[in-house]
Amino acid sequence: MAGLVLASGFFSSSETALFYLSRDDLRAFRVGPRRQRLVASLLANPDRLLTAVLFWNLLINLTYFAITIVLSRQIAADNTRFATAIPLLSLLGIILFGEVVPKSIAVVFRRRLATWLAWPLTIAVRTFDPIAPVFLVTTEFLHRVFWPHVTVEPALEADDLEQAVDNSARTTEVVIQERQVLHNILDLGEISVEEVMRPRGTWVTLPLPIHLQDLDAEAVETGFVVVGGDQDIVKSIIPLDHRASLPDTHLERLAEEVIPVPWCARLAPVLQRMRDTFSSAACVVNEYGDTVGILTHDDILDTILSPEPSRARRLLRREPIESIGGGRYEVQALTTLRYLSRRLKLDYEPDPEHQVTVNGLLQEQLERVPVPGDECLWQGHRIRVIEASGRGPTKVLVARDTDPLDDLSPNHSGGESD
Structure with missing residues (x-):
């Protein structure tokens, strides 16, 4: 019986240790030593792993309680009181040493335990594989017999979720930051x-x-x-x-x-x-x-x-759009048109068939590599190249299309940057 308790603890701790691993742990295990790669391969099919663990754990527990019943009946002929206590002690033992203690240890030492238990757990899973189809067929049969009319609920449309997020603005259920994150997820x-x-x-x-x-x-x-x-x-x-x-x-x-x-x-x-x-x-x-x-x-x-996601800010590690007054902005050329439209408060949705950055917009409209002084019009704004390298513009000036930009200083009138 002690061996069955240890076996139950093995599968309980294995389940907790492996499924408690974080995504970062699994990423590291995929390129780690052989035992760690084995853990990653087991978790590549979590349904298969969990089914095998639950099967062996259930089989061990049934065997354990069957032996407990037989043992109690044999002792009952000589000592009724002790025979009555055996099932209670057995239940307490399997719960404490087969479930609670192993799972608690596995939570704390999950990385180490997962590595140690990888080989025996792999053997147990592969041993279960030949009979796994039987359980799958049985599950499907029971589902059709007892729940024949159960269907998968239709998924919510993104527009429905967007409307739900917007409606939450009228209540105190979601704060501004959380609502922005929800919008970003939907985007x-x-x-x-x-x-x-x-x-x-x-x-x-x-x-x-x-x-x-x-x-x-x-x-x-x-x-x-x-x-x-x-x-x-x-x-x-x-x-x-x-x-x-x-x-x-x-x-x-x-x-x-x-x-x-x-x-x-x-x-x-x-x-x-x-x-x-x-x-x-x-x-x-x-x-x-x-x-x-x-x-x-x-x-x-x-x-x-990020409240205002920006690839340019992430790469340059500074704000890619700077206001210089008078409704004018200095903009890094790799800034996306989506981010630029947000800063300018424009109702604009990028077309997937066209360019997505300021640099790409200039190249598409001019049909050549832009140089300082080149301009294009976009969404009621004038975009002029003010700095460029050999491969294209690096910085542009953005203003309303009614602004002729005639009063620019020499620093904004042209010249190539290194």
Whole structure:
């Protein structure tokens, strides 16, 4: 019976330890030692794992109580009082040492226990696999017999959720910040990956092998390093959000694979795919299969939690739009049109078929690489290039289209920046 209690405690602690692991834990386990990778593979199919654990735990508990009943009947012939106490003591023992204590320990030492229990748990799951289809068929049969008319409820439309959030403004149920976050979450279904991604040239790529001393300030600020020496090929990255735990050599062993996504994809399905695959980043490709950017999990979180999400502010680490008075603004060229319209309080929704940044808008309208002094009109505003590099504009001036911008100083009239 003691062995059955230990076996019950094993499966109880295994269930708690593995399912209590955070997403960051699982990301680290995917590129860790063999035992940790085994834990990640088990959790890749959580339904299979949970069904197997519950099956073995139930089987062990039934066997335990069956032995308890037999033992009580044998002792009852000689000592009735002791025989009556055996079931109560057995129940207390299985609850305390088979459930409560193992689960409590597993919560505290989940990472270590998950690694230790990976091999025996894998054997138990694979042993259960041949009989798993029987339980699946039985479950479907019982569902059809007892709940034949139960159907899946239709999902709420995004417009319905948006209306519910707007209606909450008339009450004190949701504060302003929370309401803004809810709006940002709903916007994930409308914002394209291209608006949030980090464009090429904004990250650090290092050839193999990669050591800690190779990381410079730019790599640390970016938050990740691309493995390999080619900017056009992004297969894996090394996250730097836990720099204190990085080894001194061979950081490529910590590399995580990125998932490819098209540039026109919406953030909502991309986020869901990243969560399903436990990926921390996605490689954004265009219609020719070329890498045009990288999207990280942190970029999406910034889009959700920031009151005014801005890729330009995230990359430049400063406000990309500065008011200079008189209804004029100096704007970084990589600023998205969505963010610019919010700052200018315009009713504007980006067209997925057109460019999403100020730089792209200028190139699309001029059909060439803009130079200082070039202008275009957009949403009742005049956009003039005031700084540019060899690859295009870096800063523009935005004003109402009724403002001729004739009084600009020499600093705003032209010239190329380095």
